Amino acid sequence: MRKGRKLLCAVLTAGMLTAGMAGSAYAAETNSGKWTKEDAGWQYTYSDGSFAKSQWLKISGKWYFFDADGYMVTGWKKSKGSWYYLDDKTGAMVTGWLELGDKMYYFHEDGSMVTGTIELGDGFSVFDENGAIITGLDGLSDAGWYKVNGSWYYLTMTGHVAQNEFVGGWWIGKDCTWTYKKQSAWHKDSKGWWYGEKSGWYAKNGSYTIDSITYDFDSAGYLVEDGIDYLQLVNKTHKLPDDWEDKVVLKEVENSYGESYKVEQKALKNFLKLRKELRDEDIYIELDSTTRSVAEQQKLWDDWTIEFGEEYVKKYVAVPGFSEHHTGLAIDICLVVDGKRIDDNDEMIAQRDIFAKIHPKLAKYGFILRYLEGKEEITGYGYEPWHFRYIDDPALAKEIMDSGITFEEYCEAQ
Ligand SMILES: [Zn+2]
Numbered sequence: 371m372r373k374g375r376k377l378l379c380a381v382l383t384a385g386m387l388t389a390g391m392a393g394s395a396y397a398a399e400t401n402s403g404k405w406t407k408e409d410a411g412w413q414y415t416y417s418d419g420s421f422a423k424s425q426w427l428k429i430s431g432k433w434y435f436f437d438a439d440g441y442m443v444t445g446w447k448k449s450k451g452s453w454y455y456l457d458d459k460t461g462a463m464v465t466g467w468l469e470l471g472d473k474m475y476y477f478h479e480d481g482s483m484v485t486g487t488i489e490l491g492d493g494f495s496v497f498d499e500n501g502a503i504i505t506g507l508d509g510l511s512d513a514g515w516y517k518v519n520g521s522w523y524y525l526t527m528t529g530h531v532a533q534n535e536f537v538g539g540w541w542i543g544k545d546c547t548w549t550y551k552k553q554s555a556w557h558k559d560s561k562g563w564w565y566g567e568k569s570g571w572y573a574k575n576g577s578y579t580i581d582s583i584t585y586d587f588d589s590a591g592y593l594v595e596d597g598i599d600y601l602q603l604v605n606k607t608h609k610l611p612d613d614w615e616d617k618v619v620l621k622e623v624e625n626s627y628g629e630s631y632k633v634e635q636k637a638l639k640n641f642l643k644l645r646k647e648l649r650d651e652d653i654y655i656e657l658d659s660t661t662r663s664v665a666e667q668q669k670l671w672d673d674w675t676i677e678f679g680e681e682y683v684k685k686y687v688a689v690p691g692f693s694e695h696h697t698g699l700a701i702d703i704c705l706v707v708d709g710k711r712i713d714d715n716d717e718m719i720a721q722r723d724i725f726a727k728i729h730p731k732l733a734k735y736g737f738i739l740r741y742l743e744g745k746e747e748i749t750g751y752g753y754e755p756w757h758f759r760y761i762d763d764p765a766l767a768k769e770i771m772d773s774g775i776t777f778e779e780y781c782e783a784q
Contacts, residue, residue: 397427399428399429400427401430403415403417411442412441412461413442414434414442421440423437423438423439424437432462432463433462434461434462435454435456435461442461444457444461454477455477464481465477465479465481474503476503483497484501485500485501486519487523493530493533494531494533496518496525496546505525505529513529515548522547523548524537524548527582528582528623529628531546532546533545535582536578536580536581537581539555554566554567554571554573556580561590563592563593563595564591564592565585565587572591573587575588575589581639582623583623583638584621594619596634598697600761601781603778603781604692604694604697605749609691609692610692610696610697614697615696618697619635623657625656625657625658626706629657631657631661633660634661634698634760636736636762637737637762640736640760641758643735647731651727654706654707655703656705657703658756659701660700665690667688667695671683674686674687694740701737701760702757705718705724705756707724718755718756719755725756728755730771732767734764735764736767737760737761737767738759739755739771741753741754749777
């Protein structure tokens with residue numbers, strides 16, 4: 371959620387005109403007087419010598435406020451329980467977006483400041499009790515729960531305000547607020563995965579968004595699964611099975627830069643958990659490259675052959691059908707260090723300290739590191755500390771990671 375995007379979309383769509391200043395008794399509309407400048411400020415005077423004071427006045431289509439001495443007020447103004455902002459120079463009441471210092475505010479058409487949520491052109495935005503929009507650098511640093519005017523809101527990593535979805539097991543309703551209900555969770559039994567409360571409600575017969583991913587559940591309440599072999603080897607000599615793309619369930623998600631990626635549903639769920647755990651330790655990782663279909667790879671191959679020639683393409687582009695990125699189970703990450711994105715291969719490899727903290731956590735979430743240092747002959751790829759492969763089995767992932775063998779060697783031994 372970047373400021374620029376928000377600014378472009380300052381179109382109100384929700385009903386919001388509450389009983390505000392414009393309807394109150396001390397507001398009036400006039401053009402009958404004239405502006406006069408005194409030493410202490412601007413006044414609005416009439417031909418009989420009287421002037422506007424202690425009131426709102428609409429002059430030539432704009433609202434102004436005059437204090438008890440009759441001077442035009444600028445800056446913040448509290449009136450009838452709501453905050454308003456009067457332009458620093460002109461004194462005209464502000465509506466819509468306002469940037470003050472490093473904060474962004476939004477004012478209703480009646481001039482009252484928004485706190486809590488409001489639906490603007492591109493979804494809901496949430497403002498704190500002082501009216502400042504809640505967001506962070508690229509939505510990254512301020513994700514989480516916020517209490518405003520007694521209601522709880524959740525701002526996701528990608529900067530959208532959660533609505534009609536589960537966050538950490540809690541249901542967030544249509545109005546973007548959390549209302550107390552029992553906490554749901556993932557459960558597994560002999561028939562598969564289900565989501566709900568152990569003693570009652572569970573998701574069934576449709577789609578539910580749970581921690582940023584939308585899942586499908588069948589009529590019995592079980593997660594609609596992929597039907598893929600999570601241990602499928604795909605490399606330069608092992609082709610993606612022909613029916614794979616029909617079976618794999620890919621989900622779309624935005625990274626914190628607002629870029630959209632597709633990842634297999636369980637791989638994505640676990641990646642988001644891994645990202646969260648790392649974030650809590652001030653290590654920031656983001657999706658950088660994920661699924662590429664065979665058709666997309668073929669197009670890249672063809673386009674580059676025309677542009678750079680066959681020799682070049684054979685050297686630098688994976689043969690369509692022979693890239694692990696076709697599986698939906700491979701994730702390339704980038705790092706965010708001091709708010710700066712690092713995605714250049716050499717720069718990433720240089721971040722050894724950070725990767726040394728990331729890699730030991732992979733297995734817990736069912737991932738392995740795929741292209742190991744010193745094993746280039748076996749994998750066919752140089753060292754890639756950023757390329758993670760999901761295998762859906764934390765215990766096996768730990769075994770593979772601890773042994774220091776490649777996935778090729780593991781598969782060979784089976
Ligand atoms: Zn990769």
